[in-house]
Amino acid sequence: xxxxxxxxxxxxxxxxxxxxxxxxxxxxxxxxxxxxxxxxxxxxxxxxxxxxxxxxxxxxxxxxxxxxxxxxxxxxxxxxxxxxxxxxxxxxxxxxxxxxxxxxxxxxxxxxxxxxxxxxxxxxxxxxxxxxxxxxxxxxxxxxxxxxxxxxxxxxxxxxxxxxxxxxxxxxxxxxxxxxxxxxxxxxxxxxxxxxxxxxxxxxxxxxxxxxxxxxxxxxxxxxxxxxxxxxxxxxxxxxxxxxxxxxxxxxxxxxxxxxxxxxxxxxxxxxxxxxxxxxxxxxxxxxxxxxxxxxxxxxxxxxxxxxxxxxxxxxxxxxxxxxxxxxxxxxxxxxxxxxxxxxxxxxxxxxxxxxxxxxxxxxxxxxxxxxxxxxxxxxxxxxxxxxxxxxxxxxxxxxxxxxxxxxxxxxxxxxxxxxxxxxxxxxxxxxxxx
Amino acid sequence: xxxxxxxxxxxxxxxxxxxxxxxxxxxxxxxxxxxxxxxxxxxxxxxxxxxxxxxxxxxxxxxxxxxxxxxxxxxxxxxxxxxxxxxxxxxxxxxxxxxxxxxxxxxxxxxxxxxxxxxxxxxxxxxxxxxxxxxxxxxxxxxxxxxxxxxxxxxxxxxxxxxxxxxxxxxxxxxxxxxxxxxxxxxxxxxxxx
Ligand code: FES
Ligand SMILES: [Fe+2]
Numbered sequence: 132x133x134x135x136x137x138x139x140x141x142x143x144x145x146x147x148x149x150x151x152x153x154x155x156x157x158x159x160x161x162x163x164x165x166x167x168x169x170x171x172x173x174x175x176x177x178x179x180x181x182x183x184x185x186x187x188x189x190x191x192x193x194x195x196x197x198x199x200x201x202x203x204x205x206x207x208x209x210x211x212x213x214x215x216x217x218x219x220x221x222x223x224x225x226x227x228x229x230x231x232x233x234x235x236x237x238x239x240x241x242x243x244x245x246x247x248x249x250x251x252x253x254x255x256x257x258x259x260x261x262x263x264x265x266x267x268x269x270x271x272x273x274x275x276x277x278x279x280x281x282x283x284x285x286x287x288x289x290x291x292x293x294x295x296x297x298x299x300x301x302x303x304x305x306x307x308x309x310x311x312x313x314x315x316x317x318x319x320x321x322x323x324x325x326x327x328x329x330x331x332x333x334x335x336x337x338x339x340x341x342x343x344x345x346x347x348x349x350x351x352x353x354x355x356x357x358x359x360x361x362x363x364x365x366x367x368x369x370x371x372x373x374x375x376x377x378x379x380x381x382x383x384x385x386x387x388x389x390x391x392x393x394x395x396x397x398x399x400x401x402x403x404x405x406x407x408x409x410x411x412x413x414x415x416x417x418x419x420x421x422x423x424x425x426x427x428x429x430x431x432x433x434x435x436x437x438x439x440x441x442x443x444x445x446x447x448x449x450x451x452x453x454x455x456x457x458x459x460x461x462x463x464x465x466x467x468x469x470x471x472x473x474x475x476x477x478x479x480x481x482x483x484x485x486x487x488x489x490x491x492x493x494x495x496x497x498x499x500x501x502x503x504x505x506x507x508x509x510x511x512x513x514x515x516x517x518x519x520x521x522x523x524x525x526x527x528x529x530x531x532x533x534x535x536x537x538x539x540x541x542x543x544x545x546x547x548x549x550x551x552x553x554x555x556x557x558x559x560x561x562x563x564x565x566x
Numbered sequence: 567x568x569x570x571x572x573x574x575x576x577x578x579x580x581x582x583x584x585x586x587x588x589x590x591x592x593x594x595x596x597x598x599x600x601x602x603x604x605x606x607x608x609x610x611x612x613x614x615x616x617x618x619x620x621x622x623x624x625x626x627x628x629x630x631x632x633x634x635x636x637x638x639x640x641x642x643x644x645x646x647x648x649x650x651x652x653x654x655x656x657x658x659x660x661x662x663x664x665x666x667x668x669x670x671x672x673x674x675x676x677x678x679x680x681x682x683x684x685x686x687x688x689x690x691x692x693x694x695x696x697x698x699x700x701x702x703x704x705x706x707x708x709x710x711x712x713x714x715x716x717x718x719x720x721x722x723x724x725x726x727x728x729x730x731x732x733x734x735x736x737x738x739x740x741x742x743x744x745x746x747x748x749x750x751x752x753x754x755x756x757x758x759x760x
Binding site: 410412461484496 | 580585648655657660671678756
């Protein structure tokens with residue numbers, strides 16, 4: 132039992148400031164949200180070969196994601212079973228064995244304890260090597276390259292968990308003739324705010340023309356008539372064909388694709404990236420009738436797909452939320468490359484992927500930090516998500532249960548918080564770990 | 567459409583060859599530098615110190631005028647640079663994007679720079695050598711930068727590679743590559759100029 136009255140804290144059109152500010156609730160979240168759900172860990176292309184690994188976190192738990200010697204992808208707790216040291220301290224690499232730097236226990240990359248120094252002579256009868264293998268996540272599954280893990284052993288399959296988000300993820304992946312991979316380094320930022328500000332914001336069409344006002348204003352430097360990426364949010368967005376959706380299981384979606392109807396629109400509306408004119412010329416000359424598609428593909432997908440709790444598909448990037456503490460979060464933007472696309476296209480894509488993390492996200496991040504500061508005031512309790520709430524004929528629910536609303540509505544936040552409440556209300560029976 | 571020479575609004579010069587040249591310049595930064603004359607070294611230093619002063623005084627338009635029309639302002643994520651065609655950078659700005667960067671701050675709506683960062687930077691370990699001809703200089707230097715914003719003082723350190731080019735008797739910055747010692751790590755707010 133906890134002291135929290137979740138029905139009071141999470142209401143239909145508002146949530147209590149405590150869910151962003153209370154360290155105890157944060158601790159519960161690190162077990163019940165980052166633990167009992169399928170949490171995104173890594174992309175398979177980051178560990179393409181046998182014995183490759185990368186280190187990451189599941190909530191606050193240090194994890195090694197490894198492709199073992201048989202090619203099986205595993206998520207090992209990065210914690211020596213001897214006295215607790217992390218056994219791996221590098222971001223990524225290739226190894227068959229992890230040798231603990233503290234007293235030299237040797238583990239293979241499938242988690243087995245191979246041996247201890249000087250053989251087992253120093254240990255008595257009760258010493259059983261098999262009891263001291265690395266602990267692993269209860270389940271690891273991937274869907275089309277995206278690796279997820281969970282510490283819950285009775286959770287549904289990953290595909291069922293993705294649910295209605297699955298076909299949107301498919302659409303994001305299937306934009307290209309070629310495989311979407313993570314080969315580049317990443318753009319990382321920290322923010323002085325709770326991790327949920329990032330999730331709230333990911334399907335928020337309300338903030339764009341305000342929080343990103345400076346970015347949208349940069350377009351004025353070019354004196355252009357036509358819309359540039361996102362300027363359409365400033366023009367009565369509720370009447371636009373854009374929309375937001377609640378997909379179920381906490382997943383949310385904001386679709387800007389309806390603003391791009393013709394081949395060539397994406398290229399046309401994209402904010403200019405370095406080398407745009409030079410590369411356009413080369414691509415048109417070299418690839419003739421393919422060029423229009425190639426140029427469109429240098430732009431982002433215009434899909435903001437958020438898979439609860441920590442995976443945000445935005446533009447061409449895979450953005451990952453990593454909570455650090457109740458009021459600190461790291462955001463990592465993994466840039467993607469598309470194998471089989473010409474180098475020229477991938478180079479331009481790379482320059483496009485530097486635009487928003489530099490000119491857009493920092494202003495949101497500044498606003499998240501200021502929200503955190505504002506929420507420190509005990510006398511003002513509520514965070515309101517009431518845009519579109521109880522307004523007749525504003526939202527629709529289809530057969531699958533997907534709720535669709537105008538793009539500025541706070542439907543995504545209202546609904547994912549109900550899922551959050553459900554997860555926080557569950558009494559966990561035990562810590563779930565696979566030997 | 568603005569012409570090929572108007573690099574404030576177009577970017578015809580960032581070609582595949584431009585990337586090759588950039589990588590070749592970076593490669594040269596790894597070598598020991600053959601010395602240049604004391605006069606040359608002094609000219610180079612004056613560009614660096616002036617740049618630092620203009621940035622610290624937030625005279626961003628004057629700062630832009632120190633850069634050549636076909637410049638590169640590059641903050642890699644990979645220590646030592648990596649291949650920018652394959653790696654994402656914190657900034658890989660041509661002249662146009664660099665002007666965008668300044669323009670955005672000047673709109674008064676860039677909340678990540680409201681209030682503006684206050685900075686002061688120290689530049690040391692300056693080494694200068696001639697580039698591919700006598701109208702080109704390559705420079706390596708170290709920096710330590712203190713930044714203050716919203717009640718927090720932070721510091722940044724690293725080394726910078728420069729390529730200067732002579733244009734009508736003035737040295738202009740053709741390339742500035744800022745290598746933070748923690749370039750591959752997360753930062754809170756890099757919206758001020760490094
Ligand atoms: S803590 Fe790992 S061997 Fe002792
Ligand atoms: Fe935003």
